[in-house]
Amino acid sequence: MIGQSPVRTLIAHAVLIVGILIVAFPIYYTFVASTHTLQTILRPPLPLLPGGEFLRNYTEALFGGIGRIGGVGVGTLLLNTTIVAVGIAVGKIIISILSAYAIVFFRFPFRMTFFWLIFITLMLPVEVRILPTYKVMVDFGLIDTYAGLIIPLIASATATLLFRQFFMTIPGELVEAARVDGAGPWRFFFDILLPLSRTNIAALFVILFIYGWTQYLWPLLVTNRNDMNTIVIALRKMVSFADADTQWHLVMVTAMLAIVPPILVVVLMQRWFVRGLVDSEK
C-alpha cells in the first residue's frame, strides 16, 4: 500500500463494520423477535437481545401448525421449498447441459435456430406473460403440483449460455482423442465433459438453488392449497398488519427458517457462489 496511515485503515474498518451492522441488522432482529413472546413483540421497541422463548416458538411453528395458513406446519413448507429449489436447480442444470452439449458438439439442421430460440427466452421473464402462462398451467392440470412449481422455471437461457461458453473452451483435440480411443458421444459426455464441468455445475447449483428458493410470483400464481405453498408465500399469508391476531412470534420463526437455509448455502459454498455469480453474468 502507498504508505497508508493506520488512521485511514481504521476508518476503513469502521465503515465496513457499520456497513455490516446495517446489512445484518434486519436478519439479527428477526432472530431476536423469534425468541420473544408475542406480548413482547407487540410492545415495541423490541429488546436488542434474544429472549428465552427460542425452543417454545420454534417447536410450535415447526410441529404445531399455523392457524392462518390452514394449520400447515413450517416443516411442510420447508419440505416444499426444498423440493422446489433443488428441483429447479437440478432440472435447469440437466436440460441446459444437454442442450449446450448438442449445440456445441454436434452439427445438425436448425442448430442455430434452436440456439436463438433458447437465447430469446432471456427476454421473456414470467412477468411479461403472466396470464397466458397461468392458463397453460390450468390446461395441463399443473396447479398445486410440484411439477407446476418446477418445470416452467427450468428452461433457462443463462445456464445454457454458460455451459455453451465453457464447452467452447474445450479443445477439439480432446474430442478427437476420445473418438480415437473409441468413445461415442455418451461416453465422451459422461467420462470427459461432466468431470470437466464439475466446478461450473457446483457454481451454478448454488446460484440456481437461491433462485428457486426465493421465487415469489410463480409460486403465488400456481399454488392455491396451503400445503403446497412455499415458505415465502406462506409467510406472506401469515402477515397482516390490519389484523391484530397476527402471531408475530411464529411469523418471525418462519422468517428465520425461510432465510437460514439459503444463507447457509451461500456462506458454506461461498467459493462456488462467488464464481457462479460472476460467471453467470458474463
Next chain:
Amino acid sequence: MTPRVVFPNKFLPYLLVAPQLAITLIFFYWPAGQALYQSMLKEDPFGLRSKFVWFDNFKRVLSDPSYLNSIKVTIVFSVATAAVAMCVALLLAVMADKVVRGKGFYRTLMIWPYAVAPAIAGMLFLFLFNPSIGSLAVLLRRAGIPWDPVLNGNHAMILLVIAAAWKQISYNFLFFVAGLQAIPKTLIEAAAIDGAGETKRFWTIVFPLLAPTTFFLLVINTTYAFFDTFGIVHAVTGGGPGKSTETLVYKVYNDGFVNLILGSSAAQSVILMVIVIALTAIQFRYVEKKVHYG
C-alpha cells in the same frame, strides 16, 4: 465460431435439445404469443366474446393516467434503488479494498442478503418500520418524525427502496470488489507519484477504470428493480397507499389477476417485453464492447 471437431450423429442432438425446447415452446413462446395476440383483443364485459382491435389496447393503456403514474413510480423506484444499492456497495467495496486483514470475514457477512428472498426482505423491513409494532418506527416517531408508510405514499416508497436496495448490496459489493481488484496496483502507485492525493486518485483513476463494472451493475440493478421486486411490492404495500407504489409489473399482475382486465393486462405485458428486450440488448452490447484497457 471456429470450426470444431464434432460428433457425427443424426438424431442424438435433437434428443438432447428436446427437453429444453419443449419447455421453452410450451411455457415461453406459446404464452408470449398469446400475450401478443390478446393484447390486440377486446373482450365484452361478460368475457363471452372478443374482437380484434389492433392497437386499441395499447392506446388506451398508454393514455391511462394510472398507467402513466405506474411508469413514474417504476422509474422513481428503480433509479432510487439502483442509486442507493450501488453507492453503498461502492463505498463498502472501496473500504474493503483498503484493508488487508479481515477481507474474507467482511465478505462473508456482506453476502447474506443475497440469499434472502425479496419478499422476505420486504417483510423484515416492514416488521421494523410498520407504524403499529415496528421498533424502528417507534424510535422514529419518538424522535419527532411523523413516520407512516401505511398511509403516506412517500414513506411507503422509501420503505420499498430501502428493502430492495438492502437486498442488492451483496451483489453489487461482490462485483465492485472484483472490479477494484482488476485495477493494476501500479496505476494507483503511478498516480500517487504523479502527485494525486487519495481522493483525487479515486475520482481520476479508480472511478473511471471502474466504469465498465458500474455500467454493467446499472443495467443489472435496473432490471432487478423492474422485475425481481414484485415480491417486495406485493408483500409490503400491495401497490398502496393509493397507487403510490404500483410498479409496472405489479400493475400487470393486479389488472390481470385481480381486476381481470385481460386486454389491458396483455398490452402491458407486451410493453414490458419491449422494455426487457431493450435492457437485454444494452447488456449484451456492453458485453460485446467490454472495454479492455491496454
Next chain:
Amino acid sequence: MATVDLKDVEKVYGGAVKAVKGVTIAIPDKALCVLVGPSGCGKSTLLRMIAGLETISSGTVSIDGKVVNEIGPTERDIAMVFQNYALYPHMKVYDNMAYGLRNRGMPKDEIDRRVKDVAATLELAHLLDRRPRELSGGQRQRVAMGRAIVRNPKVFLFDEPLSNLDAKLRGQMRVEIKNLQRSLGVTSVYVTHDQLEAMTLADILVVMNAGLVEQMGAPLDIYEKPASTFVASFIGAPPMNLLPIVASGNGATLADGTDIGMAAPANAVTLGFRPEDVDVVMNADRPEGAVALPARVEAVEPVGAESFLYCAAAGNRIVVRVSGRATAKPDDDLRIVAKSEKLHWFDQAGKRV
C-alpha cells in the same frame, strides 16, 4: 539536482521476513545507480522504499540531504517508470503526461509547452491523441519515460523498464535512456535483473543478493575484481568459471587430484577465471605463471564473431570464449591455460582472497 542516501535501510514484512537487511548506498548528484540481482534479492523493494510506496522498517532514506521516511510518494518529487509502464488506460498520451503537472497546479500553457517539448524529444508528438492501448510496446515505454521526464523531478526511479520489450528494442532503448539521463542530469536509480543492462547503464553498480549489497562500485571494477563468487557468477555472460580446489604441498589440485600447475593463495578454495581470459592449446606445454588444465571438448557453439567451447575438466564444466571460429571439435582433448593475473581466488565464505 539531488543526491540520494540510503542508511542501514531495512524492510521487514509481517514482523519476520526480512526483504532488505541493512543497505547503505550513497548516490551522488546526476549519477545513474543500477541495482542488480536475481529476483527476490530485495532490489525492487529498495526502489519502492525510495519511491515511498513501501514503508521503511528501519534506517533512513534521504533525498537531497533531507530524510524522507515519513513523506509520502506524492511529496517526494520523484518520478518512476514501471515495468508494465502503468500508463492510465483511460487517458490519452497527452493527458498521461500532463496528469502529474496538473496535480501540482501548474498553469495550463506551461503544461502544454512542457508536454510538447518532451514529446518532441521522445518522438511522441504524433501520438499525443492516442490512448495507451493503441500504442506498441516500445511507444508505451516512451510515454512512460515522457511522463517521468516532463515532471522534471529530483530523482528518476526505473523498475525494470525494459523487461517487457523484445531484445532489439531493449538494446536501442538502453542507449536512449543512458543518453537522456546524461543530458537531463537527473539522479537516477535503476533496477534490473539483466547484468548486461546493468553493466552498460550504471555509473554506480550495486549488486544485491538476499537483501544485502554484495558489491558496489564502477561496473568495470566489479567485473574485473568481483568481491565474491556470487558477483563473479552473476556479472558477465557466460559467467566466470569457478572450480573448487584443494591446496596440496606447494601446489594446488582440483577436487579429483588433477594438478592445476601453480600454488593457490592461503585460504583459497575456489579458483575462478572468465571464459575470455583463457587460451586453448593443443600441446602439452606447461607455461610459467599460469594455470593449465587438461580438458575435453563437449560441445562447440559458434555464434559468428566468436565461439564458445564447453569443456569438461575433472568433472567441472568450463566455458571458453575464443574469437572467430573454433578449430576444436567435440571430443578433442586440449589444455586450458589461464595467466595468473587473470585468476580470481575465493575463500570458504565465497569472498575474494
